[in-house]
Amino acid sequence: MKLKIPPLVITIVFGLFMYLLAAFLPVGYFEFFGRNYLMYLLFFLAFLIGAISLWQFFSSNTSIDPRTPSKVTKLVSSGLYQYSRNPMYLALLLLLLAWGLYLGNAFNTLLAAGFVYYMNSFQIIPEEEALTNMFGKEYQKYCVMVRRWF
Numbered sequence: 001m002k003l004k005i006p007p008l009v010i011t012i013v014f015g016l017f018m019y020l021l022a023a024f025l026p027v028g029y030f031e032f033f034g035r036n037y038l039m040y041l042l043f044f045l046a047f048l049i050g051a052i053s054l055w056q057f058f059s060s061n062t063s064i065d066p067r068t069p070s071k072v073t074k075l076v077s078s079g080l081y082q083y084s085r086n087p088m089y090l091a092l093l094l095l096l097l098a099w100g101l102y103l104g105n106a107f108n109t110l111l112a113a114g115f116v117y118y119m120n121s122f123q124i125i126p127e128e129e130a131l132t133n134m135f136g137k138e139y140q141k142y143c144v145m146v147r148r149w150f
């Protein structure tokens with residue numbers, strides 16, 4: 001792995017940037033009918049997807065630490081992982097989107113997009129290289145069949 005910053009720390013940093021942007025940027029505030037409902041739905045989905053994907057890793061007795069892919073003992077490709085290769089990161093993205101709705105600044109969507117870019121470039125691609133080295137054609141076939149995010 002090229003960069004060893006835990007994804008949760010990255011999410012917290014982006015969440016802090018979102019807060020600072022909402023607090024100090026004088027434009028971009030928005031309100032719409034159902035904003036709170038959508039925010040709660042995204043929080044709920046983030047929790048649900050995150051909990052299920054973590055449970056799948058724990059029940060497969062494999063490592064959830066993306067900084068040490070060498071500790072992975074099994075390729076998890078069932079359950080949520082048959083629809084998304086990265087449901088844990090998807091859960092973190094949904095959490096940031098819900099946070100952005102709570103803060104109510106439209107420019108926070110740019111930071112959420114920046115989170116996706118960062119995760120793809122510095123977390124997911126190095127992970128995929130390591131998993132390809134570990135699982136070979138089985139992982140390559142999985143990558144062809146299942147999308148990266150959703």
